[in-house]
Amino acid sequence: MTLRAGLVGLGVMGRNHGRVLSDLEGVEFVGVADPAPTAPKTVDGRPVVAEVDDLIALGIDYAVVAAPTVYHLDVGRQLAEAGIHALIEKPVASTAEEARVLRDLFAAKGLVGGVGHIERYNPALQVARQKIEDGLIGEIYQIATRRQSPFPGRIADVGVIKDLASHDIDLTAWVAQQEFISVNARTAHRSGRPHEDMVVAVGTLAGGAITSHIVNWLTPFKERVTVISGENGTLVADTLTADLSYFENGRIQVSWDPASFRGVSEGDMTRFALDRREPLRVEHEAFRDAILSGSTAGIVSFDEGTRVVEIAEQMVTDGVERRLTRSA
Structure with a gap:
């Protein structure tokens, strides 16, 4: 099964995620969402759209969220409501309260949520x-x-x-x-x-x-x-x-x-x-496998990511x- 993946955010970390997604086995990288007026029109031949809803409309199974932390809750909520799995860069949210909201949203939808603690x-x-x-x-x-x-x-x-x-x-x-x-x-x-x-x-x-x-x-x-x-x-x-x-x-x-x-x-x-x-590639492979297996054993779960923010x-x-x- 080939998973269709999208990316949210084209900052330094976002570009690295895009590089890995471009040739990740078992994954088709379909597009990017970034509202910045300076964002390019395409990345490696994939379209760059302004809104997360536009990225969802491309038909994705999961998204990697590399937007600034302050946007994690809003982006994560959009993805969860659309039934899309998400790997969100650390910290998973700006506050522990927001992290708990994300954790509970994804759990209620039966979605895989992972946090990018690359170490x-x-x-x-x-x-x-x-x-x-x-x-x-x-x-x-x-x-x-x-x-x-x-x-x-x-x-x-x-x-x-x-x-x-x-x-x-x-x-x-x-x-x-x-x-x-x-x-x-x-x-x-x-x-x-x-x-x-x-x-x-x-x-x-x-x-x-x-x-x-x-x-x-x-x-x-x-x-x-x-x-x-x-x-x-x-x-x-x-x-x-x-x-x-x-x-x-x-x-x-x-x-x-x-x-x-x-x-x-x-x-x-x-x-x-x-x-x-490369740790980032191993992280992506683990998240891909978590979606396919339904097990979060090999990833940093939203529950673990929430505990990190609490501490x-x-x-x-x-x-x-x-x-x-x-x-x-």
Whole structure:
């Protein structure tokens, strides 16, 4: 069965989605909706229309929504009411309330809704999760992420938490297979924009692992690192280069001394050979397969995407500085 797909939005991410849709096996890319007066008339020979209703009229089975976040609810509602599946770029909606509306709309219609948390499809993190499931590092003690870069001019409607830290919220819970049960954050506004551009957050997962996240748009280099520490060693994933390394705890004899601190020592280091497929293409293949099978097991569901926005909003709310008082 060949699925007919449409695209909403021709920004930076939208153009990348269009590139993948143009030659995705089992999918016919039929057109794009973008209301901008500067939008081209066609993309790779496919028509560009101004309205989502016009795109729906082309006869599509699903749509990829890469419009600004503020439009996600309206576009998603149009698609749901027309019986069309949707892969919506992260965050799934501007607010948790809107995310819940979208989730419930698609569930009521029996439609597949997915969220574009592309980091899940990075080969370094996919292999890391498999290694954790195989028991390589044993019990997870801590997951620390660093996601830093200069400010991207394409972002105007959300802050760094919903745009960038949402990746870390999703990938941390996913790679550990543990829900967040608490989160605390501190934010800063340094670039003169209404939204936060820097956050440091800590959290606790259901299995007891602690997390830390450094995310900002104020660093003159780009960094995307996830460090997963466990009882047997530490996995380090660089999702910019799709590299994954394992630092094993050393195996040394420790003299019996019940009063001494028993830490770890350096052991062997392994850099895994990975099949480096483009994460965006893998994400599209997973969504196509979810529609065909009716199972959301391989995608980021609207329910999971909604939970990410809920946690992000907790970070934003908690991010106001609280000054300590000194006792007399």
